[in-house]
Amino acid sequence: MTDAPRLMRIALDPSEMEEWTAAMTTVLAEEEMPVEIAPAGTPDAEIDYLVYNYDSGVHDFAPFARLRAILNTWAGVEAVVGKIAWPEHVPFCRMVEPGLTEGMVEYFAGHAMRYHLDIDRFQANSAAGRWDKWSPPLARDRTVGVLGLGALGRATAERLVAMGFRVTGWARSAKDIPGVTCHHGAEGLMALLNSAEILVVILPLTPDTTNVLNAETLAYLPEGACIINAGRGPLIDDDALLAALASGHVRHATLDVFREEPLPQAHPYWRHPGVTVTPHIAAVTRARTACQAITAQIRRDLAGQTLCHIVDPVRGY
Ligand code: NAP
Numbered sequence: 001m002t003d004a005p006r007l008m009r010i011a012l013d014p015s016e017m018e019e020w021t022a023a024m025t026t027v028l029a030e031e032e033m034p035v036e037i038a039p040a041g042t043p044d045a046e047i048d049y050l051v052y053n054y055d056s057g058v059h060d061f062a063p064f065a066r067l068r069a070i071l072n073t074w075a076g077v078e079a080v081v082g083k084i085a086w087p088e089h090v091p092f093c094r095m096v097e098p099g100l101t102e103g104m105v106e107y108f109a110g111h112a113m114r115y116h117l118d119i120d121r122f123q124a125n126s127a128a129g130r131w132d133k134w135s136p137p138l139a140r141d142r143t144v145g146v147l148g149l150g151a152l153g154r155a156t157a158e159r160l161v162a163m164g165f166r167v168t169g170w171a172r173s174a175k176d177i178p179g180v181t182c183h184h185g186a187e188g189l190m191a192l193l194n195s196a197e198i199l200v201v202i203l204p205l206t207p208d209t210t211n212v213l214n215a216e217t218l219a220y221l222p223e224g225a226c227i228i229n230a231g232r233g234p235l236i237d238d239d240a241l242l243a244a245l246a247s248g249h250v251r252h253a254t255l256d257v258f259r260e261e262p263l264p265q266a267h268p269y270w271r272h273p274g275v276t277v278t279p280h281i282a283a284v285t286r287a288r289t290a291c292q293a294i295t296a297q298i299r300r301d302l303a304g305q306t307l308c309h310i311v312d313p314v315r316g317y
Pocket residue numbers: 075076077094095096100147148149150151152153170171172173174185202203204205206208209230231232256257280281282283284317
């Protein structure tokens with residue numbers, strides 16, 4: 001007699017269901033997982049694994065009495081932490097998958113290069129018919145600071161090192177990353193900001209990180225610094241950034257995330273010459289590679305191992 005397969009439910013935004021169900025069906029079959037997508041109508045109490053995001057509309061985990069793990073399809077968890085409770089014995093896992101990570105690394109690498117080479121300057125010179133023989137410094141003479149050294153920040157910092165930049169990083173806890181000068185804690189933040197000509201922001205949103213970039217901290221940046229934020233909108237005090245842009249202390253900002261999304265049409269970031277708005281596309285979870293990351297988590301559970309990337313509701317990420 002064989003054990004009955006474990007049951008999985010996919011609970012995502014309705015627009016994502018078809019793609020994810022197809023990808024998961026393929027991956028479960030390819031990997032011969034002892035897991036089935038639960039047929040429609042299966043009671044919540046019979047579900048073992050919940051592939052989940054907040055936009056599914058599932059905001060109460062209590063009926064899922066047999067749950068072994070909640071596998072979030074997003075890296076960010078601020079929509080859930082502190083708002084929806086889940087049983088202490090059920091791991092709630094953030095999404096870490098290669099497609100998402102590679103996308104984020106490419107976003108930061110591309111926008112950092114735009115600033116490093118000052119591509120906008122040549123665009124303006126071309127438009128004005130101006131032969132301006134300015135040439136950028138080498139990457140080895142340019143410092144890029146990375147706020148957040150988790151799954152996404154660390155991979156970004158490593159890529160920036162490979163591109164030749166001087167790279168500094170900041171996290172909550174001490175880190176040792178080859179080629180990266182790592183800081184932590186409040187003093188570490190000031191040290192990083194002091195030298196960051198290009199500032200990459202990839203922190204999670206928690207009570208501790210809200211408005212981490214404000215009038216006081218932005219003042220530590222070197223004159224003319226550029227900022228790339230793909231973490232979350234409320235990491236930056238918008239009024240302070242607009243003031244820093246107006247004074248020229250911050251030269252330019254590329255912003256992917258905002259307090260309100262879509263960014264309201266009346267917001268001063270739209271059409272601001274010092275701001276590039278991207279519509280929360282820096283990196284997206286790719287269904288195929290994400291399903292493989294999810295089956296890897298389930299294999300760990302079936303082997304009695306602790307899952308990876310478990311959210312700590314007290315820490316907030
Ligand atoms: P992660 O692995 O949890 O890493 C978070 C990093 O932030 C860690 O290095 C952590 O420090 C650091 N951190 C947290 N609180 C801090 C504090 N108070 N002071 C200093 N450092 C702090 O998260 P991730 O997977 O890299 O994702 C980061 C964020 O990216 C997500 O939360 C989400 O908001 C955002 N995101 C955006 C997009 C997009 O398309 N725009 C896509 C995916 C994710 P420790 O290492 O010491 O814990």
